[in-house]
Amino acid sequence: MKVGIIGSGQLGWMMIIEGRKLQNSYYVLDDKPGPAARLADSYIPVSEYKKFVDACDIVTFEFEHVSEQALLYAEKKDKLRPGIDSVSLKRDRAAEKEFLSANGIPVAEYSISDSREDALKSARAFGKAVIKSSRGGYDGKGQFYYNALGKGGKIRLPAGERFVVEEFIDFDFEASVIASRGEDGTKRFHIPSFNRNVGGILFFNEAPFRDYGMRDVASKILDALEYVGVMGVEFFIRGGRCIVNEIAPRVHNTGHHTLHGSSISQFEQHLRTITGLPVPEPLLYKPSGIVNAVGVEITREKEERLMRIPETHSYPYGKGELRRRRKMGHVNVNAHTVRELRERRRRVIEILYGSEPEAYFLP
Amino acid sequence: MKVGIIGSGQLGWMMIIEGRKLQNSYYVLDDKPGPAARLADSYIPVSEYKKFVDACDIVTFEFEHVSEQALLYAEKKDKLRPGIDSVSLKRDRAAEKEFLSANGIPVAEYSISDSREDALKSARAFGKAVIKSSRGGYDGKGQFYYNALGKGGKIRLPAGERFVVEEFIDFDFEASVIASRGEDGTKRFHIPSFNRNVGGILFFNEAPFRDYGMRDVASKILDALEYVGVMGVEFFIRGGRCIVNEIAPRVHNTGHHTLHGSSISQFEQHLRTITGLPVPEPLLYKPSGIVNAVGVEITREKEERLMRIPETHSYPYGKGELRRRRKMGHVNVNAHTVRELRERRRRVIEILYGSEPEAYFLP
Numbered sequence: 001m002k003v004g005i006i007g008s009g010q011l012g013w014m015m016i017i018e019g020r021k022l023q024n025s026y027y028v029l030d031d032k033p034g035p036a037a038r039l040a041d042s043y044i045p046v047s048e049y050k051k052f053v054d055a056c057d058i059v060t061f062e063f064e065h066v067s068e069q070a071l072l073y074a075e076k077k078d079k080l081r082p083g084i085d086s087v088s089l090k091r092d093r094a095a096e097k098e099f100l101s102a103n104g105i106p107v108a109e110y111s112i113s114d115s116r117e118d119a120l121k122s123a124r125a126f127g128k129a130v131i132k133s134s135r136g137g138y139d140g141k142g143q144f145y146y147n148a149l150g151k152g153g154k155i156r157l158p159a160g161e162r163f164v165v166e167e168f169i170d171f172d173f174e175a176s177v178i179a180s181r182g183e184d185g186t187k188r189f190h191i192p193s194f195n196r197n198v199g200g201i202l203f204f205n206e207a208p209f210r211d212y213g214m215r216d217v218a219s220k221i222l223d224a225l226e227y228v229g230v231m232g233v234e235f236f237i238r239g240g241r242c243i244v245n246e247i248a249p250r251v252h253n254t255g256h257h258t259l260h261g262s263s264i265s266q267f268e269q270h271l272r273t274i275t276g277l278p279v280p281e282p283l284l285y286k287p288s289g290i291v292n293a294v295g296v297e298i299t300r301e302k303e304e305r306l307m308r309i310p311e312t313h314s315y316p317y318g319k320g321e322l323r324r325r326r327k328m329g330h331v332n333v334n335a336h337t338v339r340e341l342r343e344r345r346r347r348v349i350e351i352l353y354g355s356e357p358e359a360y361f362l363p
Numbered sequence: 364m365k366v367g368i369i370g371s372g373q374l375g376w377m378m379i380i381e382g383r384k385l386q387n388s389y390y391v392l393d394d395k396p397g398p399a400a401r402l403a404d405s406y407i408p409v410s411e412y413k414k415f416v417d418a419c420d421i422v423t424f425e426f427e428h429v430s431e432q433a434l435l436y437a438e439k440k441d442k443l444r445p446g447i448d449s450v451s452l453k454r455d456r457a458a459e460k461e462f463l464s465a466n467g468i469p470v471a472e473y474s475i476s477d478s479r480e481d482a483l484k485s486a487r488a489f490g491k492a493v494i495k496s497s498r499g500g501y502d503g504k505g506q507f508y509y510n511a512l513g514k515g516g517k518i519r520l521p522a523g524e525r526f527v528v529e530e531f532i533d534f535d536f537e538a539s540v541i542a543s544r545g546e547d548g549t550k551r552f553h554i555p556s557f558n559r560n561v562g563g564i565l566f567f568n569e570a571p572f573r574d575y576g577m578r579d580v581a582s583k584i585l586d587a588l589e590y591v592g593v594m595g596v597e598f599f600i601r602g603g604r605c606i607v608n609e610i611a612p613r614v615h616n617t618g619h620h621t622l623h624g625s626s627i628s629q630f631e632q633h634l635r636t637i638t639g640l641p642v643p644e645p646l647l648y649k650p651s652g653i654v655n656a657v658g659v660e661i662t663r664e665k666e667e668r669l670m671r672i673p674e675t676h677s678y679p680y681g682k683g684e685l686r687r688r689r690k691m692g693h694v695n696v697n698a699h700t701v702r703e704l705r706e707r708r709r710r711v712i713e714i715l716y717g718s719e720p721e722a723y724f725l726p
Contacts, residue, residue: 013383017380017383017384020376020380020402021380021676021677021678021679023661023663023666023679023681038404039383039402041401260626261648263623263673263674263697264676268676272670277666277667277670278667278670278671279670280670280671280672280673280674280675281673283673283674285624285648285649285697286648298386300386303386303640304640304641307635307640307641307642307643308641308643309643310626310643310644310646311626311643311646312643313384313627313631314384315384316384316386318386334626334648
């Protein structure tokens with residue numbers, strides 16, 4: 001099949017690597033060529049989105065913010081998987097909250113505000129809150145903490161936006177599940193992972209992690225959307241209960257550990273699902289996790305040191321320019337026990353960042 | 364690094380897939396573009412072998428019979444890994460036998476003949492024998508059985524060739540080990556596999572298998588050649604002892620199971636080794652094996668059925684033309700137990716071939 005991928009970042013890059021064993025060709029659409037463009041059978045600039053959609057049998061995306069027109073046109077041609085409803089939710093945090101809430105999915109208390117003043121008023125009412133721009137946010141962008149995470153009650157919100165104001169959840173853990181649903185309604189779940197985010201960006205994760213009801217909740221979301229493809233669902237765990245933080249209607253950073261030590265990667269799972277191929281229940285062979293390389297290059301010297309660690313694979317994304325808080329790559333680690341995994345992770349972090357890793361993640 | 368691969372078949376194709384996470388670009392040289400050419404950063408026809416070698420930092424090969432000139436030129440430029448000595452052995456069965464024998468490696472009794480008449484005389488003396496053309500043979504090509512495998516004593520040998528005449532080994536099992544040696548002498552071994560060959564072509568294999576001293580023997584061969592890269596060493600096991608059948612100075616069909624359920628694939632192991640990156644000892648996470656698709660296409664309909672089997676991945680090589688005895692793809696299978704692996708393998712074989720698989724392998 002001819003599979004179109006909207007966006008040419010690292011998610012598309014890994015999708016193509018993992019998808020080479022499938023009998024597909026890969027077309028990539030973006031406004032400038034990222035890592036996936038180098039591996040694609042064809043790179044097409046956004047201006048030619050119609051040609052791109054027309055050439056493909058099925059269209060998916062690895063980033064929601066590339067081209068609204070391309071998404072809409074692919075949906076109109078009945079080629080978009082997952083469909084436009086899921087993308088719209090992801091691109092509109094207010095709609096996402098209302099959808100989840102209406103479907104009985106546990107979310108943080110929230111209110112929606114159409115002005116800065118109203119947003120701040122709601123935040124004051126919660127005491128501690130997160131104010132999120134309803135549109136355009138990812139990786140911690142467009143998020144403002146009110147009386148939480150060391151921030152006070154004085155924040156500058158952008159003008160003319162809609163906001164979602166959420167009760168600040170003082171969680172015990174963050175966790176996620178990588179789930180998929182096929183056209184026929186079959187749902188598949190990877191074992192959940194524990195995630196450590198810093199400054200709104202994933203620092204590291206590890207699986208297995210306890211379920212806390214996450215797979216049931218993900219299942220409800222997938223069915224409610226009549227979703228087709230892989231979805232990443234991020235949760236807060238507080239007092240042994242799960243609360244949905246956000247959903248990602250695509251392969252997700254917290255699923256990269258499935259590249260090694262799982263029976264199927266989230267990338268192959270996604271491609272099989274959107275092209276109508278079967279996916280047996282994913283198995284986790286070994287404790288698995290990743291460390292993100294954020295704002296640091298995986299140099300050859302670091303690569304050599306990383307590769308001395310058993311069961312470790314590094315994925316440098318080959319993005320030219322190093323920028324602060326930019327995801328430049330990640331490192332997969334497996335181990336025989338969770339204790340050993342953590343020890344290896346400690347070594348990976350030290351090699352990538354030295355002694356103060358968290359400084360690289362903070363805005 | 365710029366890595367050159369001589370040959371553009373399925374071994375190069377998988378090497379590039381597995382090598383995409385490494386910071387290399389891949390140049391492929393062949394007389395016509397095979398599967399690897401589609402994935403390479405650049406495909407170069409053999410006539411331009413000098414340009415190819417000059418453009419690369421390191422040159423390896425996935426097939427020994429593409430271009431003698433390219434191999435020699437890469438060796439001259441000190442870029443060929445493994446080196447020319449290993450290739451020469453592979454391309455000259457008489458030299459291979461004499462080298463192994465001189466290094467105390469257990470091989471079948473043999474003699475070398477420079478005429479058909481002399482070869483037949485030697486075969487008669489052994490009673491049961493295999494007569495092999497010294498040059499150009501692979502996948503059972505150029506091999507003639509004398510009073511063995513249902514053949515009688517009347518065989519037609521080609522004229523004007525040199526032959527290796529070997530005592531026919533009535534083995535208990537065939538097995539192999541995938542081994543590597545780095546520039547610094549570090550050696551790494553995958554757990555050996557049991558292999559079932561039919562008509563000189565691999566039908567299926569499975570790991571783990573008992574060692575029978577194979578890793579020690581492989582280690583001696585690697586050191587004797589001052590080898591750099593991955594080598595596949597094939598053995599006969601008879602009465603609990605291992606006898607080298609042949610060596611392959613490259614990634615090998617009996618190592619494809621390392622793509623799933625191992626801590627590192629033979630392809631990444633090879634690329635890391637030839638580019639001077641470390642390789643920790645490979646681990647086998649789960650019972651693993653493959654089934655070759657020989658002379659049959661992995662159609663979309665077969666692919667769908669295969670993918671319903673848990674822990675199963677199919678690798679169709681995308682070679683245009685289906686030919687008798689041609690390797691068109693393979694299927695990886697993992698399982699929790701060896702018994703379960705065999706049951707799944709039985710299903711894979713039935714899907715690929717129906718009820719008479721071995722007929723597809725016989726000449």
